[in-house]
Amino acid sequence: MPTFTDGQPVIVALPTEDRRKSHDFYTALGLKATGEPGGDGLPEPLQFEVNAGLRLMFVPPGGFGWVTNNRPTASGEQTECLLGLPVGSPRDVDTVVGTARQAGGTIVMEPAQQPWGYSAVFADPDDHLWQVTAG
Structure with missing residues (x-):
């Protein structure tokens, strides 16, 4: 190893x-x-x-x-990975997603309670996906 x-x-x-x-x-x-x-x-x-x-x-x-x-790299219509970003609270999820939206990101999944926690997904200007989750 x-x-x-x-x-x-x-x-x-x-x-x-x-x-x-x-x-x-x-x-x-x-x-x-x-x-x-x-x-x-x-x-x-x-x-x-x-x-x-x-x-x-x-x-x-x-x-x-x-x-x-x-x-070749993935085009904007393909997803090759989902980057996870853990935050401390549901309020932090809302804040990060709101900031991403204002900065020109695309909200893929609005903040909502999921089985794994309060979560949302946004895409950056190059369509890289980020899942923001408060456990």
Whole structure:
């Protein structure tokens, strides 16, 4: 069994068509971008710290294809994964979803009580799906 590095965050890389739009959307959600500014004034690579153990990294299609040997990515009509975001209370679910809506996200499932908790799903500007849940 390999030894994974302790203390280093897991990085989830997602393709983005528009770095500025991704930056503005995730900043509006309250996430902090990390790194030194690139030529466009945004951190390069564009990463957000979700918590001490997780970072999101947004990569333009050319760079994403370079790393994945040009494997196709899912279109906006396909779902390849659902990212889960646990929050502390139903009110926090409502707040995150409201903020996502105001920042240009698409609400896929309005906040409601589900068997697994109070939950909602939204899509970011690149159609990546987020399920926000208060257990």
